Amino acid sequence: KEIVVSGIRPTGYLHLGNYFGAIRNYIRMQEDFNCYFFVADWHSLTTHPDPKDLPGNVMRVLAENIASGLDPEKVSLYVQSDIPEIAELYLLMNMLAYVGELEKVPTFKDKVRLQPQNVNAGLLTYPVLMSVDILIQRAVKVPVGKDQGQHLEMARNFAQRFNHRYGDLFPEPEAFNYGDSLVRIPSLDGNGKMSKSENELATLYLADEDDKIINKIKKAKTDSGSGEPGSPIPDSVQNLLDLMKLVCTPDVVSFYEEAWKNTGTIRFGDLKKQLGEDMVKFISPIREKAKDLQRDTDYLKKIMKAGAEKARANAAQTLQQAKKLIGINYY
Numbered sequence: 001k002e003i004v005v006s007g008i009r010p011t012g013y014l015h016l017g018n019y020f021g022a023i024r025n026y027i028r029m030q031e032d033f034n035c036y037f038f039v040a041d042w043h044s045l046t047t048h049p050d051p052k053d054l055p056g057n058v059m060r061v062l063a064e065n066i067a068s069g070l071d072p073e074k075v076s077l078y079v080q081s082d083i084p085e086i087a088e089l090y091l092l093m094n095m096l097a098y099v100g101e102l103e104k105v106p107t108f109k110d111k112v113r114l115q116p117q118n119v120n121a122g123l124l125t126y127p128v129l130m131s132v133d134i135l136i137q138r139a140v141k142v143p144v145g146k147d148q149g150q151h152l153e154m155a156r157n158f159a160q161r162f163n164h165r166y167g168d169l170f171p172e173p174e175a176f177n178y179g180d181s182l183v184r185i186p187s188l189d190g191n192g193k194m195s196k197s198e199n200e201l202a203t204l205y206l207a208d209e210d211d212k213i214i215n216k217i218k219k220a221k222t223d224s225g226s227g228e229p230g231s232p233i234p235d236s237v238q239n240l241l242d243l244m245k246l247v248c249t250p251d252v253v254s255f256y257e258e259a260w261k262n263t264g265t266i267r268f269g270d271l272k273k274q275l276g277e278d279m280v281k282f283i284s285p286i287r288e289k290a291k292d293l294q295r296d297t298d299y300l301k302k303i304m305k306a307g308a309e310k311a312r313a314n315a316a317q318t319l320q321q322a323k324k325l326i327g328i329n330y331y
């Protein structure tokens with residue numbers, strides 16, 4: 001079976017972007033691939049989270065993944081910091097990563113803009129750590145959202161560079177989505193993608209209560225909302241239709257698409273009511289299941305321990321080979 005790796009940072013509540021960009025693919029892939037899914041706690045440290053929040057955030061990401069349908073019997077579900085082999089390979093891979101290329105990465109440039117007071121070295125080498133998460137399991141497919149595409153390109157570069165210098169070890173991993181292209185779920189306010197840290201009112205979380213979901217959708221941006229019949233659909237309206245495609249039946253979506261095509265407008269009140277109802281139907285079972293799981297920390301710890309054991313065994317083999325190829329082979 002082909003090997004799959006993907007990770008999520010424990011930086012806050014998971015949202016629809018995480019679900020439709022990543023988790024939805026995990027759930028399908030667990031049937032057909034050898035899957036390693038993890039909580040990227042080291043990656044979250046670049047923004048200096050409060051130490052007392054970290055354990056709870058890690059547990060919640062695990063619970064929300066399982067509540068979404070991930071089966072810990074089928075995949076290894078673990079926490080990054082339980083695999084010290086990753087840290088060692090990261091050190092080795094840093095010798096093959098050039099400061100110039102790392103400085104050019106768009107996500108690094110964004111961080112420099114957003115947190116100029118904390119441009120730490122971990123931010124710069126973030127793509128190296130992420131590449132190692134993937135390469136150490138010798139994964140070939142990596143289910144991620146569109147925002148991670150560039151990082152995957154770097155993972156391929158590092159794999160190639162290592163293989164070229166020291167000998168063939170790493171397959172080149174590809175970003176993966178069922179469907180043709182990587183997914184980007186828009187924010188409800190029409191400003192960029194949905195994200196954990198942006199405007200909380202413009203983000204639908206898997207932990208949101210029903211009335212919150214309905215209210216957020218009610219407030220979603222729609223523009224003034226009319227054009228000539230047949231005119232191009234404005235971005236904000238397209239965003240809502242895109243969200244509908246995720247949770248509503250196809251006939252409902254095409255009803256509103258047709259309305260726009262024929263009349264140049266849509267009854268936004270009706271659309272939002274329908275979207276709100278279907279979104280509640282989608283999110284509420286996940287939310288309730290995650291709540292139950294989060295109370296059972298013993299169970300979650302058992303899962304992450306078992307997942308780490310399997311992931312470590314595989315990682316240790318790769319690390320061993322990498323060191324040998326590099327020449328760290330003294331006994």
Ligand code: TYM
Nearest residue numbers: 006007008009017018021022040144145183184185193194
């Ligand atoms: P993170 O924690 O920001 O996001 C987790 C996953 O959710 C996807 N995602 C989205 N997809 C579509 N639309 C959105 N609005 C949206 N927002 C988030 C992300 O693409 C991601 O798949 N660097 C990674 C974590 C990571 C990782 C890895 C991933 C660390 N090591 C190795 C894969 C393989 C990150 O920050 O994801």
